[in-house]
Amino acid sequence: MDNTPIPPPPAVAPSPRPGNYLPLAIIATLCCCPPTGVVAIVYGSRVDPLYNGGQVQEAQDASKKSLIWSVVSIVLMLVLVLLYSAISAAAYPVIQAEMEKQMKSHSALYTELMEQEE
Numbered sequence: 001m002d003n004t005p006i007p008p009p010p011a012v013a014p015s016p017r018p019g020n021y022l023p024l025a026i027i028a029t030l031c032c033c034p035p036t037g038v039v040a041i042v043y044g045s046r047v048d049p050l051y052n053g054g055q056v057q058e059a060q061d062a063s064k065k066s067l068i069w070s071v072v073s074i075v076l077m078l079v080l081v082l083l084y085s086a087i088s089a090a091a092y093p094v095i096q097a098e099m100e101k102q103m104k105s106h107s108a109l110y111t112e113l114m115e116q117e118e
Contacts, residue, residue: 018063020047028073040069
């Protein structure tokens with residue numbers, strides 16, 4: 001029998017802690033889209049407990065989902081702002097014409113009322 005000591009297995013370097021993206025998720029919730037932002041907060045709040053519990057893969061998945069839902073919130077808000085701007089820009093000439101028409105009809109009514117008072 002050989003009494004040569006068996007070397008220990010190589011130490012596995014711990015994976016770095018994944019980001020929880022909670023600040024981004026909170027900003028996305030408050031400023032952009034609350035329903036999808038809350039989902040991002042839920043996933044972000046799971047990252048640290050999962051990582052501390054040794055569930056590194058699950059923590060990485062929760063981190064990724066938190067980032068995705070935060071970005072979805074921001075993109076939804078940008079799409080809504082662009083859509084609102086486009087509709088407003090398209091409707092502006094129609095609204096302007098209607099306002100001018102109303103102003104003319106009201107100024108004629110105002111002039112008529114002033115003449116009746118005299």
